[in-house]
Amino acid sequence: MFKKLSDLERLVKKNNVIKTLALAVSQDPHSLDAVHKAYQAGLIKPILIGDKSHTQSIIAEKGYNFEGARFIDEVDHTKCVEIAVKLVHDNEAQFLMKGKVATPVLLKGVLNKEWGLRTGRLLSHFALFEVDTYHKLIAVTDVAMNIAPNLQDKIAIINNSVSYLNVMGIAKPKVAVLGAIEMVNENMQATLDAALLSKMNQRDQIRNCIIDGPLAFDNAVSFESAKHKNIKSAVAGDTDLLLMPDIEVGNVLYKSLVFFAKAKVASVILGAKTPIVLTSRSDSEESKYHSILLAALA
Numbered sequence: 001m002f003k004k005l006s007d008l009e010r011l012v013k014k015n016n017v018i019k020t021l022a023l024a025v026s027q028d029p030h031s032l033d034a035v036h037k038a039y040q041a042g043l044i045k046p047i048l049i050g051d052k053s054h055t056q057s058i059i060a061e062k063g064y065n066f067e068g069a070r071f072i073d074e075v076d077h078t079k080c081v082e083i084a085v086k087l088v089h090d091n092e093a094q095f096l097m098k099g100k101v102a103t104p105v106l107l108k109g110v111l112n113k114e115w116g117l118r119t120g121r122l123l124s125h126f127a128l129f130e131v132d133t134y135h136k137l138i139a140v141t142d143v144a145m146n147i148a149p150n151l152q153d154k155i156a157i158i159n160n161s162v163s164y165l166n167v168m169g170i171a172k173p174k175v176a177v178l179g180a181i182e183m184v185n186e187n188m189q190a191t192l193d194a195a196l197l198s199k200m201n202q203r204d205q206i207r208n209c210i211i212d213g214p215l216a217f218d219n220a221v222s223f224e225s226a227k228h229k230n231i232k233s234a235v236a237g238d239t240d241l242l243l244m245p246d247i248e249v250g251n252v253l254y255k256s257l258v259f260f261a262k263a264k265v266a267s268v269i270l271g272a273k274t275p276i277v278l279t280s281r282s283d284s285e286e287s288k289y290h291s292i293l294l295a296a297l298a
Contacts, residue, residue: 177213
């Protein structure tokens with residue numbers, strides 16, 4: 001059971017493999033903060049693709065040491081993305097990180113049919129939270145990629161996330177499929193999807209996890225709430241992964257945990273050839289650092 005995001009450092013070191021990160025459009029102070037921390041800790045090797053003089057100016061201003069790191073000088077953002085994605089595609093780098101570039105530009109490169117990182121799987125966002133009021137790390141998906149996922153999308157999102165939790169050593173993650181209520185209601189699509197996903201899991205159509213739903217947020221994360229409502233569930237109160245009904249619910253929960261609960265978070269995009277570190281501009285240096293470690297686990 002992992003209780004702290006700092007446990008990710010131990011897992012990365014245990015793998016005993018230093019992976020190479022390609023930072024697309026490197027002249028971003030916040031990304032450089034996190035990359036430098038991981039580099040100095042001996043956890044990654046960075047390739048910095050961007051405006052070299054601007055990047056080095058930021059590095060000098062901060063007093064960072066990137067000696068031994070590889071720099072690729074390119075001022076055009078689209079070309080930076082192309083270079084970074086191709087490095088990962090050709091296995092010269094093991095994962096990709098978004099620097100000072102617009103998300104649509106990065107994703108367009110990732111999805112390029114010739115040299116991109118397509119796998120045929122749906123891309124989905126995976127966030128891992130450390131919340132003081134919860135007894136272990138808890139994952140949330142999807143809060144940033146899929147706007148209104150249908151049943152097939154939700155199956156793909158679960159499979160992406162479960163595979164990653166398996167890599168972290170959680171053999172049978174407990175998945176709570178969220179709705180506004182914990183009863184099936186034919187007028188509420190999220191509850192119908194939840195019931196189908198639960199049954200599919202029971203019949204081994206979705207494997208390597210335990211799924212229950214629909215569950216409201218309170219009984220997904222609280223034994224007492226589940227007990228009070230007489231919910232008998234192997235997942236309720238001990239959830240590893242919260243599946244969101246749509247992006248709006250997910251985005252509000254993500255930001256509520258960060259800004260109100262002061263939770264720590266690491267997040268990546270899954271479903272491509274390798275994980276992609278694609279954090280929000282409002283994410284802290286610590287969040288970006290932990291996101292790099294999360295990606296390095298794959």
